[in-house]
Amino acid sequence: MTPASLIEQYGPRESMEYDVVIVGGGPAGLSAAIRLKQLAEEKGVEIGVCVLEKGSEIGAHILSGAVMDPRGLSELIPDWKEKGAPLDVEVTEDRFLFLSQNDAKQVPNWLLPDNFKNHGNYVISLANVTRWLGQQAEALGVEIFPGFPAAEVLYADDGSVRGVVTGNMGVGKDGQPTENFQLGMELHAKYTLFCEGARGHLGRQLIDKFKLNRNADPQVYGIGIKELWEIDPVKHKPGLVIHTAGWPLDPDTYGGSFLYHMDNNQVVVGFVVGLGYSNPYLSPFEEFQRYKTHPSIRAFLEGGKRISYGARAITAGGLMSLPKLAFPGGALAGDDAGFLNASRIKGSHAAIKSGKMAAEAAFEAVQAGRQNDELTAYPEAFDSSWLKTELYRARNFKQWMSKGLYLGTFMVGLEQKVMGGNVPWTLHHQHWDHEMLKPASQCKPIVYPKPDGKLTFDRLSSVFISNTNHxxxxxxxxxxxxxxxxxNVNLRTYAGPEARYCPAAVYEFVKSDDGNERLQINAQNCVHCKTCDIKDPTQNIVWVTPEGGGGPNYPNM
Structure with missing residues (x-):
């Protein structure tokens, strides 16, 4: 049945009214909700705020490195330490390594640009910080609805955004309602803030509808793949932060790794591959597994136990790829807009700051009796913020690194270390990631070693420990x-890249009974990383919201 016929049979939909509806219970969305309620308390007024979160609970879908710059949090909640924010492990040491297959060269710390220095930052679980932010929001009276994905944007007659619709529940594989069917609910708002993270399902639609990227470069992405390990206490060094570049990627492929020592003898190890890579035989997941076998990394992990796994796309375009932030009736914040600073491998501080600025603009508008107009105060606040200054200094990072490891490293060092980011030139992203794949006939297949089940693993056992369920x-x-x-296109021309760029074994080509190949989609494995939506060379795959509560459930990630 079509959505319209479902409404005709089961409708009309129920609706709820709020001053501000926030889509996404991550750092940006929760920070916006907190700031709205803080301002209402300061002014002695009421403001109705709700947060929709597609995960089964706040934090369930949050995955990041993460080393956190507390600047944004300190502005939002100055007494976060006294309130028990889970920022417990301060960075004690930075190491940056250039890897060859069997060797590692450490960059002297005095040579590192500021973007690779983490003094005053914290090794965190962003999922746990997000859970704590959720508690702060609820204590202020924010209504949070986990397990309710926003599936559709609602528009007013004048074309402005007037809210969202949550997904229908209890629709069967055949598209027919089951005995558990429930029609989605409409949430109406004076302003709707979209904070869905990288490649947001609705954010993407809004960017297209309002042509928000008309004056921006193409957005570019990376895929970040991460594992949480418990290691030998003798090898554990709380606060040690290691980043690497080089092997196992070839010098022309953008990417790198991180290994962060948390508390409780735990480390997080992860790998980022830029999704502008050209060889369709490349598998980011397999490159990550291979990376762990390097002597400098193996030394920490050997004898340890892998606890969890996950993956998520990250926006890497920076300032030059930022879309217009506001549109009639709403705004984009956090990674839905693309505020991550790729040069620092940090985005949570930017998400918090952007959510706060969007909230301040929305609060001012609501108090002035306005609704569904454009929150121009938000981009104006960004233009005069420290976040804009930070992103401006790093505006060329990804563009240089995409030109190759050696030239990129030299130019980033020149720009950041020697010139402090104050350079008279600006580079631009020229292509979308999906345009970059070459035909398989022009590329060399990559043979990856089989997993050993101790240090390296396959996709299915990895998805299992992500607690993914649909x-x-x-x-x-x-x-x-x-x-x-x-x-007809992807398999014949590009050797079926979806079977390799997906880190969760969602896509596989299998032979039908007639001997012909077909694509099998194992949607229940999906960890919601959005890589397929980004990298599919024909842009034929479109990620939409599954039934509420589905997806991974990340502990301590």
């Missing part, structure tokens, strides 16, 4: 515009 009797949330394209 209701099986529901329509696939990984949709194809044209079902013939995966075989």
């Amino acid at each position: 209701e099986e009797n529901q329509p696939a949330h990984l949709t194809l515009k044209d079902p013939s394209v995966p075989v």
